[in-house]
Amino acid sequence: MAFLTFENVGITAMAAAVPRTVIDNYKYTQYFPEEQVKEVVDKVGIYERRFADGHTCSSDLCHAAAEKLFADNDIDRSEVDLLIFISQTPDYRMPATSVILQDRLKLPNSTIAFDINLGCSAFIYGLSVAYSMMSGQPALRKALILDGETRSKVYSPKDRRTAFLFGDGGVAALLERDERFGKSFFSLNSDGSREGLIKIDAGGYRNMSSAETVKEKVVDEYGNIRSDEQGYMHGGDVFNFVIREIPKDIKNLCVRTGEDIQSMDYYVFHQANNFINSYIAKKMKLDTAKIPSTIAKYGNTSSVSVPLTIVSELKNELIDKKKLLLSAFGVGMTWATAIVNFDNCQISDIIEI
Numbered sequence: 001m002a003f004l005t006f007e008n009v010g011i012t013a014m015a016a017a018v019p020r021t022v023i024d025n026y027k028y029t030q031y032f033p034e035e036q037v038k039e040v041v042d043k044v045g046i047y048e049r050r051f052a053d054g055h056t057c058s059s060d061l062c063h064a065a066a067e068k069l070f071a072d073n074d075i076d077r078s079e080v081d082l083l084i085f086i087s088q089t090p091d092y093r094m095p096a097t098s099v100i101l102q103d104r105l106k107l108p109n110s111t112i113a114f115d116i117n118l119g120c121s122a123f124i125y126g127l128s129v130a131y132s133m134m135s136g137q138p139a140l141r142k143a144l145i146l147d148g149e150t151r152s153k154v155y156s157p158k159d160r161r162t163a164f165l166f167g168d169g170g171v172a173a174l175l176e177r178d179e180r181f182g183k184s185f186f187s188l189n190s191d192g193s194r195e196g197l198i199k200i201d202a203g204g205y206r207n208m209s210s211a212e213t214v215k216e217k218v219v220d221e222y223g224n225i226r227s228d229e230q231g232y233m234h235g236g237d238v239f240n241f242v243i244r245e246i247p248k249d250i251k252n253l254c255v256r257t258g259e260d261i262q263s264m265d266y267y268v269f270h271q272a273n274n275f276i277n278s279y280i281a282k283k284m285k286l287d288t289a290k291i292p293s294t295i296a297k298y299g300n301t302s303s304v305s306v307p308l309t310i311v312s313e314l315k316n317e318l319i320d321k322k323k324l325l326l327s328a329f330g331v332g333m334t335w336a337t338a339i340v341n342f343d344n345c346q347i348s349d350i351i352e353i
Contacts, residue, residue, distance in 0.1 A: 002188045003256055006131040010181030010341060013174040015069035015348035016311040017061045018298065019050040023167070025299075031158045031225075040164050045274030049167030049299035051152040056353065058087045058148030059097050061170025063104055064353045066146060069172045070105075072348045075142070077106055082143035083113040084130055086122045086303050088331070089150045090115060101146060112140075119198070120270050120330025121188075122303035123147050123171075124338050127326075128186045130175050143175040149302040154200070156226035158216070162233055165273070167299035171307040180321070184340045187253040189245070191333050197237050198331040202228035238333075242276055245335055247283050250327055253337045263323070264290065264339070266314060270328035271295045271305035280327075302330065311347055318345040 025041045025048065032040075041047060052061070062085065070077065083105075085098035098113040107113075112133075116126050123145070130143045148170035155162040202213035213228040226232060254261045267290055269277045274295055281288050292313030294305070301308055306328050310318075321343040329335035 003253070004128055004132070004186040004188070006135045006184045006186075008179050008181055009131045009134045009175060009177050009184065010343065011173050011345055012176045012178075013069050013073045013075075013346040013348075014171065014307065014311050015065045015072065016169060016171045016308050016350045017064035017068065017353050018169045018350060019052040019056060019061070020352040021051045021053065023049045023051050025049065025164050028157075028164060031163070032160060036160070037164070040160065043275070044165060045295050046164060046299040048297045049152070050169060052150045052168045056150070057091050058089045058150050058170060059085070059091050059101055059104075061150075061168065061353065062146035062148040062172060063101060064351060065170045065172035066101075066105055066144065068348050068351055069174060073174070073346055075174065078108050079141045080107050080111055080144050081140045082130060082133060083107060083111050084116060084126050084143070084145050085113070086116045086118070086126045086145065086147040087149055088117055088119055088302065089148075089153060090117070098146070118303065118334060119332055120272070120302045120305065121328040121332075121334045121336040123306045124186065124326050124328055124336035125188060125334070127338060127340070128188060128336075131184060134175060134177055141176070145173040145175065147171045147173070147304050147307055149304050151300070151302050154231045156216070156230040158225035159219070159230070159232065160222065160224055161235060162231060165300045167301050169298060169301045169304045169308050171304055171311060173307060180343045181341050185253060185257045185259075185338065187249055187256075187337045189249060189335045194241060194333040196234070197241065197333060198231065198233045200229060200231045239276060241333060242272075242329055243279060243283070246327060246329055247280060249335060249337045250284065250325065253339065257339060259339055261286070261325070264325045265322040266317070267291045267325045267327070268306050268309050270330065271298070271309060272300050303328070311350060315347040315349070318342040318347065
């Protein structure tokens with residue numbers, strides 16, 4: 001457990017963009033029988049998702065969200081000194097997508113820009129990086145976190161284990177320094193021995209793209225089909241990891257900080273599936289009315305799921321001071337928990353592109 005504490009940095013505005021194409025999971029039956037589809041959908045609680053078209057990247061969703069944020073809050077772009085782009089579905093292998101977005105958003109050349117490639121816990125990791133950089137540097141006036149994923153392009157529609165889970169979205173969050181935010185706390189963790197639980201085997205530089213790696217093949221006794229360049233997940237092992245590590249990490253952070261877990265105004269969890277989040281809530285005796293959810297309408301949007309849930313479900317709830325516990329886990333494996341204060345956070349309406 002890497003424990004970090006910061007003071008007087010917080011999120012002052014947020015916006016989100018999702019693709020306009022809505023996928024009805026019950027009708028996502030091209031490769032599976034209807035009764036099998038219904039069984040899967042009812043179990044995971046994901047009824048709709050958003051899919052980007054072939055020309056739309058994560059950066060496009062983030063660009064739209066950022067422009068919405070700038071317009072709604074009359075932001076002076078010359079004051080944005082830091083841009084962090086979070087994604088595992090970037091535009092290119094190189095250059096970094098953050099640098100492309102710096103130009104598209106007409107931010108000054110003095111803007112620090114870099115990418116974070118991590119997975120579902122990456123928004124919390126990204127927050128910790130931005131908080132750290134801003135905490136001791138008065139020269140950093142505003143930071144922009146752009147978090148986008150097009151996971152619909154990563155997983156095979158012919159693999160029943162993942163075909164109904166993932167969706168696309170992008171979020172922009174503006175960070176500033178202000179004493180009203182007080183202290184924030186982070187716990188960041190990793191365990192690379194579990195790297196095989198969620199993975200794409202080929203297409204990188206360990207196992208480079210070839211005619212063989214893009215070829216679809218039957219991968220198990222159930223007839224699931226994917227290529228080596230499409231993602232897979234061992235769901236049972238991921239669940240066992242979650243129930244062992246996540247409640248423990250949340251408890252440890254609260255003990256370390258002296259915070260009463262029951263005193264949080266909201267708990268925003270990674271939107272993996274309903275069963276996992278219900279289990280965590282029950283195990284930790286949390287008030288389910290304080291746990292916003294977007295699983296049903298957006299599915300698992302990877303690192304975007306935590307900030308997208310805030311924008312979607314807490315738009316009118318963060319004007320007054322609120323204390324949120326954020327928790328996410330994912331590919332790596334990595335997991336993260338944070339306790340952060342919101343105060344007069346301006347949240348825009350979600351836009352479709």
